Amino acid sequence: MxxxxxxxxxxxxxxxxxxxxxxxxxxxxxxxxxxxxxxxxxxxxxxxxxxxxxxxxxxxxxxxxxxxxxxxxxxxxxxxxxxxxxxHGTAGRTTHRLRDLTTTVRAVEDIARDTRRVLLGLAEPLAFEPGQYVELSVPGSGARRQYSLANTADEDKVLELHVRRVPGGLATDCWLFGGLDVGDRVEATGPLGDFHLPPAEDDDGGPMVLIGGGTGLAPLVGIARTALARHPTREVRLYHGVRGAADLYDLDRFAELAAAHPGLTFVPVLSDEPDPAYRGGFPTDAFLEDVASGRGWSGWLCGPPAMVEAGVKAFKRRRMSPRHIHREKFTPADAS
Missing domain, CATH: 3.10.20.30 (Beta-grasp domain)
Incomplete structure (x- = not known):
């Protein structure tokens, strides 16, 4: 029935x-x-x-x-x-179909302190928008956990996830950091979420600021690369906020992207462990220091709720239009 x-x-x-x-x-x-x-x-x-x-x-x-x-x-x-x-907004609109996926682990790589990159291979391509996420089923538990995709839409057969370890976590300590290995099967569902760029025909190529906290950087990678592919000369400021230099990752990747797109500025910001090679403080404050006016900009925030809320306030202080502020809060489950 x-x-x-x-x-x-x-x-x-x-x-x-x-x-x-x-x-x-x-x-x-x-x-x-x-x-x-x-x-x-x-x-x-x-x-x-x-x-x-x-x-x-x-x-x-x-x-x-x-x-x-x-x-x-x-x-x-x-x-x-x-x-x-x-x-809100449902009339006449279609989307990529939500699917159940059986994936195979292609790679597990430690990329920063308590941070891993997990690559999941698919038998069939998955249609999605950069910035969306998938849910993984934690084996033997009935629990599900959400992880953003770092991919662009054409990278549709190997999904890239950035995972931060939660001490004692059911999904991280006990599985993704505890025993996951290349060749393992992982059950997933996706794509999910509304955190993504507008359609290409509605994207005017205006300036963008993206702020990610920790592994909140993941969806911003796909969003920024897609935005630059559409408009290679657009201004994009990407801030990565972490506690210390040991938490930074993919610095070479962003250096290469900036070399290909002079309008891209990548700014690592350390909040707790000062290092003379990097900016100190919070990424939202760094944005306020760098940008005098956000009029005509779009803003993208992904990370812990406190950081996202601070980012919204910072964007509004710089007169960014509320309808151009996009946010994704990472609210991990207890023992995730």
């Missing part, structure tokens, strides 16, 4: 055990989504007809009053009948 879900003029089939978001994305129908855990509220929508089970929707994200007015979280709600919903 399944129920019909209508969103933005599209009709998809949804199993009773399936969330509205999962059903739509697997059918190629776009809905806003970010954390897909019920904590960010990005996927909040209006139920116009029918009925849903709110499942594990947190009440601090979806209040009782909002439920009473017909609002629901698409990533948590499941249909109890044929349902019509309206969400």
């Amino acid at each position: 399944s129920f019909a879900v209508t969103a933005g003029g599209h009709r998809v089939e949804c199993a009773p055990s399936q969330t509205l978001l999962d059903a739509c994305l697997r059918a190629g129908v776009w809905m806003p989504n970010s954390c897909n855990q019920g904590t960010c509220g990005t996927c909040k929508l209006q139920v116009l007809s029918g009925e849903v089970d709110h499942g594990a929707s947190p009440r601090d994200t979806l209040t009782d009053d909002e439920r009473a007015t017909g609002l629901a979280l698409a990533c948590q709600a499941r249909p109890l009948a044929d349902t019509e919903v309206r969400g």
